[in-house]
Amino acid sequence: MKYDICVVGLGYIGLPTASVFATRGKQVYGLDVSEHIVNTINRGEIHIVEPDLDVLVRAAVGGGHLTAGLEPMPADVFIVAVPTPFHKGDGRPIPDLGYVESASRSIAPVVRDGTLVILESTSPIGTTEAMRDWIQDERSVQGLPPLEGVHYVHCPERILPGQMLRELVENDRICGGLSPEGAKRAHDLYRTFCVGEIHLTDARTAEMVKLTENASRDSQIAFANELSLICDKANIDVWSVIELANHHPRVTILNPGPGVGGHCIAVDPWFLVDAAPDCSPLMQTARKINDGKPDWVIQKVKSHAERFTRAKVACLGLAFKANVDDLRESPSLQIAEALADLGTVDLIVCEPNIECLPDTLQQSHVTLTSTEEAIAAADIVLLLVDHREFGDVDRSLLHNRIIIDTRGLWR
Template sequence: MKSICVIGIGYVGLPTAAMFASKGHRVVGFDVNKNAVSALNKGKIIIEEPGLGELVKEVVEKGNLTGTDECPKDCDVYIIAVPTPINKDKTADMRFVESATRSIVPCLEPGNIVVLESTSPPRTVEDLMLPILSESGLKMGEDVYVAHSPERILPGQVLYELKNNSRIVGGINEISSQKVKELYESFCEGEICLTTSTTAEMCKLMENTFRDVNIALANELAKMSEELGVNAWEVIELANKHPRVNILSPGPGVGGHCIALDPWFLVEKSKNALLINQGRHINDSMPEYVFEKIRKILGGFNGQLITLLGVTYKPNIDDVRESPIMRLLDLLKHENVVVNVCDPHANNKVGGIDSVYAASDRSSMVVLCVNHKEFEDIDFEQLRSVMDGNVILDTRNFFDKDKVESAGLRYELLGNGR
């Protein structure tokens, strides 16, 4: 069994730390956020993720997982899971990876393993981390084994995916890959594929870029459909009957810490990332597009109350990072309207009203922004009775049009030009 330090105990680092701890390793979660550390030491979590609270409580009580706000010296393995956000100019902000790497240097000893899990621009391990780690005086690849192993978990099913997903391990040399593979085998039952660190970085970025570009295609279809008098959702349903076609769904934009950001890392690093760049711009334009649609449906903004259902970047999670709905909210806030937000999951208190009906009281328009499961059973008769206006704008093709209309409400669907 190894002693493992996970640097950054957020959405990725904490479940990873807990999984290693559950397999008997001695794990220390190192984070600069003292609240996260003190919660961890009480066996508590400050994020929402099914099953994680129970697992953390169990491994903390067993003494296998502890938290600290200083990089511990006596570990065999250092795993970096810190944020990699983007700057205003869409370049990668690598300050966290850099400082996490620096914090390891005084702790390094021969035989140690260093793994970067954070999603990073191509060549981060080679060009940013190795020069810093080499300041220890140890030889990278000989004394210390270094690899990138990108995390591909889906929020909401993190524990299942950590165990069952395949994992890429890109070492700076073969022995690094091998050592890191053996490490993850303690909880990962999926295939562990070995490659170089830069290929691993590229793989992770291309996975998210694939999704982003394809969502951009669906969003472009939605805009064209409204222009040309067709229903994008019908086009998608019919086109996807072709055995080799799978058009994704349009929506009010792409958010989250991954898909909305990672393609920019490629745009920054390669002048050939043209389609990728365009796809990002199309997806980033969707909140404005929905905003203009709301304005058009209402015939302008003159003090109406608008209700947004959902602000998180995807359904049934608490995460609002990069959420396109936050951008939509921001646009509406600058207009002469009042906005109520109902989100039973959001962690930022923006979705302050838990009841759909309370949030829609005297509303002119209800906009379904995120298809949370709580919105599945809306009673449209009750909704109609509390609203002043009668418009439902569905940006996800989530509601049953007939049910909405039979309650006397007007149903508008993003991407429907029919």
Template sequence: MKNICVFGLGYIGLPTAAMFAHHGANVIGVDVNQHAVDTINQGKIHIVEPGLETIVKQAVVNGKLKASFIPVHSDAYLIAVPTPFKGDNHEPDLSYIKAVSKVLAPLLEKGDIVILESTSPVGATEKMVEWLAEERSDLTFPKYHEPDNEADIFVAYCPERVLPGKVVEELISNDRIIGGMTKESTKKAQEVYRIFVEGDLLATNSRTAEMAKLTENASRDVSIAFANELSIISDKLDINVWELIELANHHPRVNILQPGAGVGGHCIAVDPWFIVNQNPDEAKIIRAAREINDSKPNWVIEKIMAEVNKLKKQGVEKPIVALLGLAFKPNIDDLRESPAVHIAREMLDVDSAEVLLVEPNIDKLPKTLEFGTLVSLSESIDKADIVAILVAHNEFKKEDLKSNVSVIDAVGIM
């Protein structure tokens, strides 16, 4: 596998492309984002991920990694593009995968392999094969129900399972699920990932691999929902939920997670809905967990507004509220599906309070918060009447708050 083409140079695609290049493959990374392409070709990165820029720079300098708008023929094609929702029913939007399939199909030659990494509903890999086959009637493609049959093109689904902030390390060390449409496709995909993966390469079929990815994140979502629900109950009963969880976790078979302002990111906040959408009558616990976690930001807003109204009754005409953190998890710049962004967006519409936004990992606010004011941590603390800690960034743990400020700590760092 000397030549690899990666579609999508975001939080997963770029580290994956860089890792292949770092281990000797010739990699073309394809993206529609002009800024991303230009930045990568300068040996820099357009995202925050510890350790990644050094690898990208070296790969670009060595001529092993190049970003482009146009794909070229390769031995292996990896697709790592978004799969968002469409409509109000959390229906998966596979249009990005379809668009890549149409662009990729003319390049295919017998013996090539196409690997889908994008988090997808069960059956998405088969749908991708349909789109490829529509464009290339001269080639044969694998069929899910014929795992022993050979085809001209190999196809597999291989989900990522890395933690933002530790992507470089976990891409190498984590086990990977390799779900081929056929047995030969699985073996071919294993050859691709063995270029840099040191973890086990676990063989299965494409549907099981798709469901495994969704299952992993739905399981975590359910566990977080329990912690978030526990925090709401504890608040009502005047119990410190952080102490409660710490005590309960001393039980040898109990491991309760930490509650937060909600659940965000491109995985846990999204993937369980793919299961619910396809199985609306059966996915009862998964749906309930999603609803609990999706509602938690509104509970945090209610807590903030209670403090705002209290101060107004005390004579503060327009209390200043500092919202600390916008990313979906600590110490990264990723705002996708972030509950903190939802809270900020709602609070900016409140006329009775002035809102200051603090996010040390970004230089400017996204369009959804374009009417907000991004300030430094120290400035926000100096001015604020109310501080709401929404993300447990390291910077926030070191800050001493004024004694007269009201604090809503949604993440337990106080």
């Protein structure tokens, strides 16, 4: 069978995208390397937490428009949405394009002349060209004829976990082609469901735009985090300072927090730094400030804990942002793990969006409890994530406890 669209990688980005196309009448094939994910989706179920995605996937699979599999299948369009992490190593982090390369090589035999190949993964400058070269190279390795008239386009995704289905439809998009015709074809494809503006450009500009967006947010959060350190030293409430400063007509300061996490803002600036290390001191410093914030929080807990023989610390939240279950690159998890490792405090964790603790915390015999139980048992309450549930906490429960509110939720 030939499909309209083959979505490669059925994670937080690929699965909503595949399902939205499928429920708009496209015949969609989802390719993934995980048998568990493929089986889950083919049952009409989902493997990630995202509001309303379960309903959409059930409709897409039940209606016969979405099928998942482990083998690449021919399609008119390929949309690649695989991870683009970095290698940490000893020195500066460097981009890891292994997933994009392996996805490109896996589809190479089934790409036909005239196909549209879209890279949605957030990628270093030049990755769309590299994807074209990997596909051509793999065909040559397999003794297949070179492709003609294939259009390669970078269409970065900007949707926010927790509101992905709305943003998928409403956000503006960028289609950056290796050819203008490719960008136009991608534009027409996304028009199937996108009601936002769709801007056409070249692939390298599109790659740079997405990285710029996240590097910009990282630098702005670093500014807020630096303010929080200065205010703490001066015994001034940083959130009041920011709120009042933001009354200036040309000032917009973001909020500080316990660090910057997730797989986008904490990762993508490194792709720009890697492209031009000598030209990016600001971005490198921003990364350093944001990466240093968890340690500052840990020191704060330690200095309060000194008053107790063995302090009971309630950590509220492990996710990298509010109201999601995603713990990847989460500074809150990093803080909880470091506190558990201290061995000098008793740690109680509350994370309403997960069923069980990550192995690292289980191994340290940390318990996962409800918000109320965690607060009731604690000497120190450390608020790490501004989850809805924590905002609703009865403030009287917090009396006589040391509060470290890294999000300014309980001001």
